Amino acid sequence: MCFSRGRCRCLFPWVSISTSVLSAGKFRDLAGFSIGGFMLFHFVERLGELAACHVRDLGRMGRYLLLTFLGAFKHPFRFSEVVRQVRIIGANSFVVIFFTAAFTGMVLGLQGYYTLRKFGAEGVLGSAVALSLIRELGPVLTALMVTGRAGSAMCAEIGIMRNSEQIDALECMSVDPFRYLITPKLLATLIAVPLLTLIFNVVGVYGGYVAGVHLLGSNPGAYFVSMQHSVVNKDINLGIIKSFVFALLIVWICTGRGYFVHQIRNAGFGAEGVSRVTTQAVVLSSISILVWDYLLTAMLL
Amino acid sequence: MSTPIIQFKDVVKAFGTQTVLDRVSLAIPTGKTTVIAGGSGQGKSVTLKLILGLLNPDAGAIFVEGRDITRMGRKELNQVRTDFGVLFQGAALLDSLTVFDNVALPLNERTKLGRKEIRDRVLSTLSQLGLEGSEEKFPAQLSGGMKKRVGLARALQLQPKIMLFDEPTTGLDPEKSMEIYQLFHHTQQQYGYTSVIVSHDIPKIFNLADQVVILNHGRVAVFASPDDIPRSADPEIREFVKKTMGDVYLSREMESVP
Numbered sequence: 001m002c003f004s005r006g007r008c009r010c011l012f013p014w015v016s017i018s019t020s021v022l023s024a025g026k027f028r029d030l031a032g033f034s035i036g037g038f039m040l041f042h043f044v045e046r047l048g049e050l051a052a053c054h055v056r057d058l059g060r061m062g063r064y065l066l067l068t069f070l071g072a073f074k075h076p077f078r079f080s081e082v083v084r085q086v087r088i089i090g091a092n093s094f095v096v097i098f099f100t101a102a103f104t105g106m107v108l109g110l111q112g113y114y115t116l117r118k119f120g121a122e123g124v125l126g127s128a129v130a131l132s133l134i135r136e137l138g139p140v141l142t143a144l145m146v147t148g149r150a151g152s153a154m155c156a157e158i159g160i161m162r163n164s165e166q167i168d169a170l171e172c173m174s175v176d177p178f179r180y181l182i183t184p185k186l187l188a189t190l191i192a193v194p195l196l197t198l199i200f201n202v203v204g205v206y207g208g209y210v211a212g213v214h215l216l217g218s219n220p221g222a223y224f225v226s227m228q229h230s231v232v233n234k235d236i237n238l239g240i241i242k243s244f245v246f247a248l249l250i251v252w253i254c255t256g257r258g259y260f261v262h263q264i265r266n267a268g269f270g271a272e273g274v275s276r277v278t279t280q281a282v283v284l285s286s287i288s289i290l291v292w293d294y295l296l297t298a299m300l301l
Numbered sequence: 302m303s304t305p306i307i308q309f310k311d312v313v314k315a316f317g318t319q320t321v322l323d324r325v326s327l328a329i330p331t332g333k334t335t336v337i338a339g340g341s342g343q344g345k346s347v348t349l350k351l352i353l354g355l356l357n358p359d360a361g362a363i364f365v366e367g368r369d370i371t372r373m374g375r376k377e378l379n380q381v382r383t384d385f386g387v388l389f390q391g392a393a394l395l396d397s398l399t400v401f402d403n404v405a406l407p408l409n410e411r412t413k414l415g416r417k418e419i420r421d422r423v424l425s426t427l428s429q430l431g432l433e434g435s436e437e438k439f440p441a442q443l444s445g446g447m448k449k450r451v452g453l454a455r456a457l458q459l460q461p462k463i464m465l466f467d468e469p470t471t472g473l474d475p476e477k478s479m480e481i482y483q484l485f486h487h488t489q490q491q492y493g494y495t496s497v498i499v500s501h502d503i504p505k506i507f508n509l510a511d512q513v514v515i516l517n518h519g520r521v522a523v524f525a526s527p528d529d530i531p532r533s534a535d536p537e538i539r540e541f542v543k544k545t546m547g548d549v550y551l552s553r554e555m556e557s558v559p
Binding site for chain 2: 160165166169170171172173174175180
């Protein structure tokens, strides 16, 4: 297999050349004429090593994503596994998504009502709740909840499979581990997350309705009419595009970290390695979701 | 002796500053059993991974059936790998699949056999290895010895020409290891595969061996028969044998070899 066979180094030959030059003895001697010079050299060496390590990691992950996509076009296609994963990632996340959405919507209803009342604009409460949910909170919170619930599980699962040589075993049977393991998870997440996002939006809107109209007495008709007037297709499309991108980020980062558990710097070995890598996966994927949320909003708004 | 099925030519493999294999050349004869022994960290598992193409050597060439696997593309390598069956140290069964599905996996993924035929084949292998009635269990519900047997059943499904065993009896009691060895013996007679066993269960494992390879500090010593080991001229090998097998073995008052 290409990763474990050490071929990915060839992707960045200049990196390994530069590190080997840096650590070559004669250059160290040249710089070692003074202590200050040596310390500076040591610092540069460490910096180069760190950079090389991250670039290598990035290259590995890029290749990983490509092979996962290619896995979708290889035979035999594992349709039943995709369905099973949709159940695990999607259907089983429904309760979490439902509660998150309901209470997010209710809080938006409360906060929106009190803020809008200052301007005498309670009438547009519906449109305020719906727009913030559809454009921002729906995709982002859904993605974060799925990361926490399904992403961490995927990462740990793949990491343990790597540690107990199950992935090696697949390769030895000439079964492509990407097609067999990763691609079904990718497709399932790409199907499940946008659907969960839409459920989140609907539940959130009704949560806002409960808080704003039932509890605080805003006008029920105005709540939905203002929503109809202000929400356009573009808003919904933006939310959907976001949720697809987030889904991709979740699968890529979470399964990828698990897959390379044995090659990640400072991750440690065995159970500890898997635990650290899972933490790393959740943190990384949450941060990238928020960063990409900003980028996508800036690009598409 | 016929042509070797696997051949190492001046293979070098290093991790960081540690050279695990230093210009190693060895040949594994077709249809025989080769035991690779050596202390911990002497490169036994690395040798196995090199044969499988899971690792690439830093220098040298590895020939499997006359073709150099170190200069192969993914597709070709996958082709060569279909001739291999591997029993991993922890058996490496997929946790999420039942025993039946684990054993059926290579047939499902690599062949176009019908459902019924796969079922027949899997059940016959399972009963052959004494695993009747456990096909619906999950790997986590099995004992170590049973896991190894399921692993063996899975590896045998595609009728491999070469079987690789990575420390097959680690973590098993002596009685269970004897059982596993007997299974190896029977299945090898039946399927006629070449077997490569990495093990430190010395001297018991030598009962199975036709050829013994001892790895020590990156160098190898190859013996045509386990009987030759005590006669080795290399002092390091003598030291290793003395440490692992005791003086008894060196003085040739050893257990009888069937």
